[in-house]
Amino acid sequence: MNDTICAISTALGVGAISIIRVSGPEAISIVNKVFKGKDLNKVDSHTINYGYIIDKNKIIDEVLVSIMKAPKTYTKEDVVEINSHGGISSTNKVLEILLCNGCRLAEAGEFTKRAFLNGRIDLIQAEAVSDLISSTTDASRELSLNQIGGKLSKIIKNLRQEILEVLANIEVNIDYPEYEDAVLVTVDILKEKIKIIEKKLKEILDTAKDGKLIQEGIKVALIGRPNVGKSSLLNKLIEEDKAIVTDIAGTTRDIVEGSISLKGIKFRFIDTAGIRDTSDKVEKIGVEKSINTINDADLVIVVLNGTEKLTLEDKKILESVKSKKSLIFINKNDKKLNIDLKNTIDVIYGNTINEDGIDNLKEKLIEMFNLGSLNLNDFTYISNARQIALLKGAKKLIESIKEQIENEMPVDLIEIDLKRIYDVLGEITGETYQDELIDELFKNFCLGK
Numbered sequence: 001m002n003d004t005i006c007a008i009s010t011a012l013g014v015g016a017i018s019i020i021r022v023s024g025p026e027a028i029s030i031v032n033k034v035f036k037g038k039d040l041n042k043v044d045s046h047t048i049n050y051g052y053i054i055d056k057n058k059i060i061d062e063v064l065v066s067i068m069k070a071p072k073t074y075t076k077e078d079v080v081e082i083n084s085h086g087g088i089s090s091t092n093k094v095l096e097i098l099l100c101n102g103c104r105l106a107e108a109g110e111f112t113k114r115a116f117l118n119g120r121i122d123l124i125q126a127e128a129v130s131d132l133i134s135s136t137t138d139a140s141r142e143l144s145l146n147q148i149g150g151k152l153s154k155i156i157k158n159l160r161q162e163i164l165e166v167l168a169n170i171e172v173n174i175d176y177p178e179y180e181d182a183v184l185v186t187v188d189i190l191k192e193k194i195k196i197i198e199k200k201l202k203e204i205l206d207t208a209k210d211g212k213l214i215q216e217g218i219k220v221a222l223i224g225r226p227n228v229g230k231s232s233l234l235n236k237l238i239e240e241d242k243a244i245v246t247d248i249a250g251t252t253r254d255i256v257e258g259s260i261s262l263k264g265i266k267f268r269f270i271d272t273a274g275i276r277d278t279s280d281k282v283e284k285i286g287v288e289k290s291i292n293t294i295n296d297a298d299l300v301i302v303v304l305n306g307t308e309k310l311t312l313e314d315k316k317i318l319e320s321v322k323s324k325k326s327l328i329f330i331n332k333n334d335k336k337l338n339i340d341l342k343n344t345i346d347v348i349y350g351n352t353i354n355e356d357g358i359d360n361l362k363e364k365l366i367e368m369f370n371l372g373s374l375n376l377n378d379f380t381y382i383s384n385a386r387q388i389a390l391l392k393g394a395k396k397l398i399e400s401i402k403e404q405i406e407n408e409m410p411v412d413l414i415e416i417d418l419k420r421i422y423d424v425l426g427e428i429t430g431e432t433y434q435d436e437l438i439d440e441l442f443k444n445f446c447l448g449k
């Protein structure tokens with residue numbers, strides 16, 4: 001990690017300014033070699049310096065160079081940022097000159113990886129940087145920012161500290177039985193501690209699902225028989241004529257997706273092929289896709305044609321979503337209704353001609369996901385599958401400890417699982433980590449970050 005890396009940090013394209021970022025022990029001296037202006041080796045830290053990037057005395061670009069000396073920088077190393085004029089060829093030329101003068105091209109995510117390895121941020125924060133870059137709604141942006149700020153890290157670190165104290169106490173009991181000042185960790189004390197740890201783990205995990213929804217958006221499947229108006233409903237919800245609408249049953253064959261933001265949360269609506277028995281090969285594949293969509297949706301909206309009595313097919317569809325979070329949209333209420341629905345799940349009436357019921361439907365979605373009470377200022381949610389998996393692992397270990405206590409196992413045996421929980425929580429923040437994992441995680445970053 002002792003070399004000096006560089007990369008273009010802004011999106012490459014035609015723009016007013018591009019930033020080329022350099023980090024490492026020789027960042028300042030390398031840039032100084034190709035800079036015409038003040039001697040950068042002598043300027044103060046955290047200053048912006050005007051001048052030119054030159055290549056063998058030829059001026060390449062007029063630039064502003066930010067000098068940031070370690071350790072108060074993004075990577076905790078010396079960092080130089082060159083603000084050059086945007087444009088692909090001049091930006092690339094500056095990068096090329098740096099590479100010729102001793103820099104190495106950074107790998108994707110390498111700046112953030114260095115920030116992590118140098119101890120400036122932990123893994124939760126690093127992952128949040130990646131999420132922030134790709135966030136598309138206000139809520140997901142705030143969630144990422146909060147995690148970069150270290151809110152979640154703090155909660156997990158406190159929990160680890162608590163476990164560490166118990167572990168240390170047990171160790172003292174074992175190694176220095178004669179040491180009378182130390183509290184003897186009895187099974188009762190351990191039970192009490194485990195209860196507290198379990199409660200805290202549960203609290204963090206309970207927010208996990210919300211965090212995932214915020215970051216990835218809520219997937220809503222529109223399901224129903226052919227011709228009931230699923231595609232029409234999608235178009236109204238996203239206010240765009242995205243899906244094809246005709247009066248021919250079986251119009252939609254493939255999945256069509258569109259999204260909107262409600263209360264800062266992204267809702268991804270998925271229009272599907274109408275479900276029916278069919279001998280048409282293509283339509284059949286579409287119907288299978290529809291059924292699969294039900295499985296991985298966060299919510300299913302079953303669309304029914306209100307002008308017709310409930311058919312056997314409708315009943316089958318309603319049956320198939322029984323175990324899912326779902327609601328019914330009874331469409332075509334601009335005409336005489338004929339439907340005979342005796343159903344307990346939420347029902348909204350409306351139509352896609354004069355858009356009756358569309359706003360009600362949106363309100364209902366906000367209500368179903370408790371978005372009204374979502375406090376954007378107070379995000380400590382876990383949003384990431386890796387973190388959730390580790391937390392679940394820790395919770396399993398708690399179960400195993402409880403069993404051991406039940407079976408009157410000696411405290412020093414129970415200690416082994418408690419130590420594991422400590423390590424697992426450390427993996428979440430990156431305090432205990434494996435090199436391969438770190439490489440894998442940072443690969444998902446964009447270049448220059």
Ligand SMILES: Nc1nc2c(ncn2[C@@H]2O[C@H](COP(=O)(O)OP(=O)(O)OP(=O)(O)O)[C@@H](O)[C@H]2O)c(=O)[nH]1
Nearest residue numbers: 226227228229230231232247250251252274351352
């Ligand atoms: N009167 C009335 N007609 C509607 C309404 N919504 C849709 N339709 C008509 O119903 C027909 C089918 O609409 P689509 O939106 O294509 O229905 P679909 O459920 O996507 O159908 P498939 O893709 O075949 O599964 C079209 O002729 C629409 O104009 C409505 O609210 N009222």
Ligand SMILES: [Mg+2]
Nearest residue numbers: 230231251252
């Ligand atoms: Mg359709």
